Amino acid sequence: LKKAKLGAGPAKWEWQDGDDWREFAAEDQAMLEGRYVDLGGKAKFTTQDFSFNKAHQTLYEVNFSKMAQVNKETKKSRNIRRKDPEGGTSAAWEWWNDDGEWAQFAEVDTALLEKAFSSGITPFMTKKLSFNEGYDSLYIFDFDVMTQVNSDSGTSRKIQRTAAGGSKIFGHTKGEDDAYADVLLAGKDSDATAGAAAGVTFDLGLPEKFVKEQKAKGAQSLRKRPRDYGPIVSKDKHGTKCFNEMLKNEQEFTGEWVVFYHSYSCAAILYEVQAAVGSVLFRFKAEFAGLPRILAHGFKHIPDASRMLEEFPKWKDQDHNPAFKAVGLCGTSSLLAPDDEAPAKSVFLAGYSVGCLAGVLEKLLKSVGVPAGKIAKLAKDIISLACKHGLDTTGIPGGKKCKSGRSGHMLQIFLRRELCDKYVYPAFPYGVPDEKRNLPFSKYLATKDPIQGQVRITLNPDVFLRATYARMFTYSADPTYYNNRPDFIKELVGLLEPILGDEDVRVKA
Numbered sequence: 001l002k003k004a005k006l007g008a009g010p011a012k013w014e015w016q017d018g019d020d021w022r023e024f025a026a027e028d029q030a031m032l033e034g035r036y037v038d039l040g041g042k043a044k045f046t047t048q049d050f051s052f053n054k055a056h057q058t059l060y061e062v063n064f065s066k067m068a069q070v071n072k073e074t075k076k077s078r079n080i081r082r083k084d085p086e087g088g089t090s091a092a093w094e095w096w097n098d099d100g101e102w103a104q105f106a107e108v109d110t111a112l113l114e115k116a117f118s119s120g121i122t123p124f125m126t127k128k129l130s131f132n133e134g135y136d137s138l139y140i141f142d143f144d145v146m147t148q149v150n151s152d153s154g155t156s157r158k159i160q161r162t163a164a165g166g167s168k169i170f171g172h173t174k175g176e177d178d179a180y181a182d183v184l185l186a187g188k189d190s191d192a193t194a195g196a197a198a199g200v201t202f203d204l205g206l207p208e209k210f211v212k213e214q215k216a217k218g219a220q221s222l223r224k225r226p227r228d229y230g231p232i233v234s235k236d237k238h239g240t241k242c243f244n245e246m247l248k249n250e251q252e253f254t255g256e257w258v259v260f261y262h263s264y265s266c267a268a269i270l271y272e273v274q275a276a277v278g279s280v281l282f283r284f285k286a287e288f289a290g291l292p293r294i295l296a297h298g299f300k301h302i303p304d305a306s307r308m309l310e311e312f313p314k315w316k317d318q319d320h321n322p323a324f325k326a327v328g329l330c331g332t333s334s335l336l337a338p339d340d341e342a343p344a345k346s347v348f349l350a351g352y353s354v355g356c357l358a359g360v361l362e363k364l365l366k367s368v369g370v371p372a373g374k375i376a377k378l379a380k381d382i383i384s385l386a387c388k389h390g391l392d393t394t395g396i397p398g399g400k401k402c403k404s405g406r407s408g409h410m411l412q413i414f415l416r417r418e419l420c421d422k423y424v425y426p427a428f429p430y431g432v433p434d435e436k437r438n439l440p441f442s443k444y445l446a447t448k449d450p451i452q453g454q455v456r457i458t459l460n461p462d463v464f465l466r467a468t469y470a471r472m473f474t475y476s477a478d479p480t481y482y483n484n485r486p487d488f489i490k491e492l493v494g495l496l497e498p499i500l501g502d503e504d505v506r507v508k509a
Helices: 026-039 107-119 176-186 208-217 230-234 237-253 268-282 305-314 322-327 360-367 372-389 417-423 441-447 479-500 503-508
Strands: 012-017 020-023 044-047 060-063 068-071 077-083 092-096 102-104 124-126 139-142 147-150 156-162 257-264 328-332 409-416 424-427 454-458 470-476
Touching: 012 026, 026 044, 026 077, 092 107, 107 124, 107 156, 139 230, 230 237, 237 257, 237 409, 237 470, 237 479, 257 417, 257 454, 268 360, 268 372, 268 409, 268 479, 305 322, 305 417, 305 424, 305 454, 322 328, 360 372, 372 479, 409 417, 417 424, 417 441, 424 441, 470 479
Parallel strands: none
Antiparallel strands: 012 020, 012 077, 044 060, 060 068, 068 077, 092 102, 092 156, 124 139, 139 147, 147 156, 257 328, 257 409, 328 454, 409 470, 424 454
């Protein structure tokens, strides 16, 4: 990320008290400014370090993008602001254009968006936009996940806000899928070997009475919760179809399985290639789903959730730490719940991040054993094949935007109930453990309705490549790619099989 220079003098941090603004204590200002400089003006983090909180040790979430401070126990939110020495007073609003750059909204649109944002309205629906004159389309803005959707065309775009008084940020705060790309780029050849999908076995078996009770309770996402897809998905025919299918899957699997959802966008090409590699090497059912993690490095150190929880307190950057990114996946426990971050029905169409994946595909191919002399051509052929079938590949040099502009994907992950506590833990944003839902977590999912909240999954390929233990399904927001995906995967496997099917390459992988 590229940031403009901060002002010469110390910035002041204030919190809103009714109509007045009051300065934070000096030590709190220093803490906030340090995090702001280190993490950037769009970051969120959780902390117990406020001076007024020493006797309570309550967890607070600070969101620089929204300039808000939230008490995680009471859910009370306060506005905060940063006053830099140069006296910045107005927020900036931008949208992600077709050239892969951030472009500013017109001044009148910026004022409208800032007013809606400040009022706490989300989603915000309007036709009163300068670029919409003469078209009269309804636009839906979701300020929780920062997306803009044209309800007529279904086109979804990412938006961003730079807070008043904050340093200007060019680019984006990394979503987890493109942060995983950083892990691939940083990986060493010595530790970049594919998972073997072997070596662990579990005795599975649940009481028949328990399974019947879970089936009677129905789909996990619909337990004591209405079938409400929200204004964005419900206005989209294809999106509605995908949500219907995902809930149908939930109903079918609900007895012996728990379900989680992971949203992504630019990393789709990586997930698809890893799935195809899994198909060639380990007979993974790539026709059903992409595969977020296949490389074994990282899982030797953190093979499951209990080990991750042991390591988590050491990570000052929480789930942005490279050790988490190498093995972990962020998700939610409900398709329909209004979670704190990236609720499924808000992020499905656009996905959860934008970013550049230059060089990442080549690094991945090298990591799974493709000979060096074949990598460049194979990468080019894969990108061409992806474009042919309509997969959005704008993050990769030579890639193209998908036809609909809806680059989001949803990975539906089913895991046997017996394995839930071993590989998944309930979390707040940034991976902070949620002890209240850890009854253990499998008990919460079986008994506490309605179900909601984030999770962190240790997606160990020894387990998640095996249909006995886990089942996954990919749903793509772009209808063209959704319909073409089976053919794309078949042809992609066809590209990889002659290379990875070679005995020497297979042994190396």
